[in-house]
Amino acid sequence: MKPIVTVIGGGVVGLATAYKLSLSNNFKIILLEKNKFLATETSARNSQVIHAGIYYPNNYLKTKLCVKGNRMLYSFCNKYNVGYNKIGKFIIANNDHQVQYLLDLKEKKSDFEIPLEFITQKKVLLLEPNLVNTKLALSSPSTGILDVHEYCQALEGLIRNNGEEIVTNTTVKNIKKSENGYEVDTGEFRYHSDIVINSAGLQAINVSNLLFNLGLKYHYCKGYYMKLNSSKKLVSRLIYPCPTVPANANLNSLGIHCTLDLNRNLKFGPDLNYMKEGEELNYSLDENSFTSEKKIKFYEEIVQYLPQVKVDELVVDYCGIRPKLSSATEFVKDFYIADESKNGFKNFINLIGIESPGITASLAIGEMVESIIKENN
Ligand SMILES: Cc1cc2nc3c(=O)[nH]c(=O)nc-3n(C[C@H](O)[C@H](O)[C@H](O)COP(=O)(O)OP(=O)(O)OC[C@H]3O[C@@H](n4cnc5c(N)ncnc54)[C@H](O)[C@@H]3O)c2cc1C
Structure with missing residues (x-):
């Protein structure tokens, strides 16, 4: 009998992981x-961005899995006709401090084969004539935009075609350790699972705490x-300011950047x-949480590089x-990705804190989970 694997959570990470595991035909997946x-x-x-893996420390899974996942995702999209556009991105520096940040960033990433190229002020103006104050840009041609909805639909179809089960409207309410694995309880039914993968996103810590x-x-x-x-087409690629303003220096945010969707609408x-x-x-998105004060904050950051934007043209989106x-x-x-053997829970694999670049990294996360399972069993 094939080992039963339960994947908790049908977001992009749970889907990519279930898909990867379904390829070997070694498991019964739910x-x-x-x-x-x-x-x-x-x-x-x-933001639906396929990231290149530029910002985080080199030893972080966020970097390694993003760099790997970027390539895996583009080839998945090509194979299964998922919408994407490799439009590239400029990280722009508008003062000497930020120029130094870009120089250091490129140097730090030299161990990874991430295509990165400096673009001079003159060339920036040729390529993106609406940008102002740019002293230097770091171009990342392997950054792109993705139709995440289509990506998830493709994963779902492939998991089902590979004979595995996806059950919606079903919450995991309890998990208990049993002799050879786990009892997964949804309130309506309870069953044995040999391996449990917790990819419950915002609830992942609560789900882990069930055990x-x-x-x-x-x-x-x-x-x-x-x-x-507005129908203004102000830029043709993604534009990111440097994350060196004090609020962003700890990399908890990459700054108010400018992205495009596949219809070239700006956000x-x-x-x-x-x-x-x-x-x-x-x-x-009630008015209380989104005051005009916040609108002005966005506006003030944006006009530092795109002055054509008017405050009245900004509309809260999502x-x-x-x-x-x-x-x-x-x-x-x-990211916290670990089999919990060290805590006495072998084959309970936690995927916690999967924030950005989780979409880009998703297939590489699935591959990592697969190798954890192989090592374990
Ligand atoms: C503002 C923002 C911008 C981002 N931009 C990018 C970007 O441009 N590029 C990029 O690569 N990444 C980006 N990310 C990160 C990316 O969106 C996430 O890493 C990714 O979507 C996480 O997927 P997930 O499957 O882990 O979580 P989720 O999508 O949240 O899925 C988890 C699922 O688990 C389900 N669940 C929870 N509890 C239970 C339970 N008890 N039983 C059953 N099901 C349960 C939930 O309903 C949910 O559907 C961004 C994130 C944010 C917030």
Whole structure:
């Protein structure tokens, strides 16, 4: 009999992991998702960028899995006709301090084969004539944009075609260790699972705590986006300021950047709003949480590089919530990906704190989980 693998959570990470495991035909896989539809939480509320793996420390999984996942994702999209556009990105420096940041950044990433190229002020103006104040840009041609919805649909179809099960509207309410694995309890049914993969996103710590207290804590952090309510086509690639302004220096945010969707519509964000302890997780965009003061904050950051944007053209679009392991004052923490053998729970694999670049890294995360399982069994 094949070992039963339960994947908890049908966001992009759970789906990519279930897909990777389904390829070997070595497991019986059951993916459980609490919502009516798959991938409607963080996986539907993000920038949809295929990142290159530039910002985080070289030894972080965030870097390694992003660099690997970037290549895996492009080849997946080509193979299964998922919409993407490798439009590239400029990280722009508008003062000497930021120029130095870019020089250091390129140098630090030289161990990885990430295509990166400096673009002079003169050439920036030729390529992006609406940008102002740019002293130097670091171009990342392997950055792109993705239709995440299509990506998740493709993963779902492949998992089902490989004969595995996806069950929605089903919440994992309890997990107990049994003699040879785990009893997974959804309230409606309870069954044996040899291997459990916790990819419950914003709930991943709560799900892990069903079994044992891991001692980790989330610092939930909302990021809002604004779209440009105008048909102006101001840029043709993604534009990111340097994350060196004090609020972003600990890499908990990459700054109010400018991205495009596949229809070339401009949007700005996400900003950084740590939520209060115990605050309800919701995605509402009520006026109280989005005052004109915030609009002005966005505007002030944007016009430093795109002065054609008018404050009245900015319209609140949507928000997403980052499952952060670092507080506002700490340096950004890495993904937590671990089999919990060390805590006495072999074959219980936690995927916690999978914030950005989780979409880009998703297939590489799936591959890492597969190798953890191979090592274990
Ligand atoms: C503002 C923002 C911008 C981002 N931009 C990018 C970007 O441009 N590029 C990039 O690569 N990454 C980006 N990310 C990160 C990326 O969106 C996430 O890493 C990724 O979507 C996480 O996927 P997930 O499957 O772990 O989580 P989720 O998508 O949240 O999925 C987890 C699922 O688990 C389910 N679940 C929870 N508890 C249970 C339970 N008890 N039983 C059953 N199911 C359960 C939930 O309903 C949910 O569907 C961004 C994130 C944010 C917040």
